[in-house]
Amino acid sequence: MSKVKEKSAKKKPAKINKKTATKKNTSNTKNTIEAKYEGLKEKHLRLKAEFENFRRRKSEEVSKLLHYDGENMVRGFLPIFDDFERIVGSTNSSEESLSDGIKLVQSKIIKYFEVMDIKPFGDEGEKMDPNLHDAMLTQNDEKKDEDVILNVFEKGYTYRDKVIRHAKVIVNKK
Numbered sequence: 001m002s003k004v005k006e007k008s009a010k011k012k013p014a015k016i017n018k019k020t021a022t023k024k025n026t027s028n029t030k031n032t033i034e035a036k037y038e039g040l041k042e043k044h045l046r047l048k049a050e051f052e053n054f055r056r057r058k059s060e061e062v063s064k065l066l067h068y069d070g071e072n073m074v075r076g077f078l079p080i081f082d083d084f085e086r087i088v089g090s091t092n093s094s095e096e097s098l099s100d101g102i103k104l105v106q107s108k109i110i111k112y113f114e115v116m117d118i119k120p121f122g123d124e125g126e127k128m129d130p131n132l133h134d135a136m137l138t139q140n141d142e143k144k145d146e147d148v149i150l151n152v153f154e155k156g157y158t159y160r161d162k163v164i165r166h167a168k169v170i171v172n173k174k
Contacts, residue, residue, distance in 0.1 A: 073116065080108050113157075122156040122167025124149055132156055134166045138173040148172045 087093075087101040113119070122133060128147040139150055149169045156167030 076112055080105060117160050119158050120155045122152050122169055128171045133169050135171040136168050137170045139170055141172050144172045146174050
């Protein structure tokens with residue numbers, strides 16, 4: 001064979017149609033972008049569902065905390081209540097032993113209040129503060145200053161610096 005025929009016998013590379021190649025590249029790019037989009041969309045939905053579950057769990061947890069908020073306070077008070085029941089149930093007790101039992105319970109209550117950060121206020125001789133005291137009556141005592149507490153009906157109490165009960169008092173007015 002001649003060299004001319006050899007050259008023609010060799011297959012010439014097929015011409016690549018530019019339009020077909022561009023369509024294939026565009027199609028591949030489009031498929032890649034759609035796959036990434038679907039992946040991101042699925043990831044977004046999963047994260048959204050996880051967040052909703054987290055929010056629901058936290059809401060239930062807070063609801064339970066609020067519902068049983070006073071449980072620790074009640075548990076702390078139960079031993080004091082048991083002591084009161086023993087005092088009431090004692091039949092062979094003298095007045096002195098009953099008085100001692102009541103003083104013991106009172107000291108337990110005072111210690112419990114200290115642990116719970118409950119503080120009493122409203123003693124005789126203090127100056128009347130309308131934010132803390134409720135004036136039930138006024139009396140005139142020339143020996144005492146104006147707006148001084150003369151007598152206390154009920155002590156007031158604060159719980160963590162918040163007034164939970166105002167003191168009921170008699171105030172001096174001149």
